[in-house]
Amino acid sequence: MKSIVFATAATLVLGAGAALAAPEKYMLDPAHSQVMFTYDHLGFSKTYNAFSGFEGEIMFDAEDPASSSVSVSIPTNKLYTGWEERFQHMMSEDFLGTAEGDMVSFTSTGIEVTGDDTAKIMGDLTINGETKPVTLDAKLNKVAEHPMNGKETLGFEATTTIKRSDFGAGKFAPNVGDELDVTISIEAQKAE
Incomplete structure (x- = not known):
């Protein structure tokens, strides 16, 4: 049964298969979506930080899976x-140099299904006005009706590593780690 659920979910989210009548839109749940990142601090410890309360959507086109997309915008504040x-x-x-309204954004450019519940999501990450390609290793956790609101809900996690110096935020590197280990945890609900 589990493999059937994963295959269905992969079809919906990752573009792995069968036809649907039209693209399906899922909106990120800002209360249950976070981006965490860690970096090495002078070799003494790891520092943990997080973004939450942001917006985004997943679009899936079963007839043309390459057109499926993920887009997220995160206010830096x-x-x-x-x-x-x-x-x-x-x-x-020294780092984000942000003004009110500045955003971190990710827009997918392609999706490669790698297993029943895994995929690589390629896309463009923009921080500080610098845009670089990034690949997310994504895993689908669950696709089910949400028990509280009755909406079809997707849950997944993804990881990647980026260099902050690529985005003009490399102050104190290499003493303070240049690499950020990023973990993303997302819930998205089917749009009305």
Whole structure:
């Protein structure tokens, strides 16, 4: 049964198969979607940070799976560091140099299904006005009717590693790690 659920979910989310009548839109649930990232701090510890409360959508076209897409926009001021002074430093010109309304965005450019519940999602990541290609290793967790609101809901996780210096945020590298290990956890509900 589990393999049937995964195959169905892969078809819906990752573009693996059978025809649907029209593209299906799923909207990210901002209350249950986060992007976490860690970096090495001088070899002493790892520092953890997160973005939440952001928007995005997944579109799937069964007749042309290559047209399926994922797009996410994250206001930079939605960063949570756990320490106000670090937040203010991250918002400075040393790192994000952000103004009100500045965004981090990801737009997919292609999807390669790698298994019953896994895929590589290729796309363009934009931070600080710099756009670079990124590949996400994605895993579908579950596709089911949400028990509280009755909407069809998708849940998945993805990981990637990026270099902050690629996006003009490389202050103190290499003493403070240049590589960010990124983990994404998403819930998305079928649009009305």
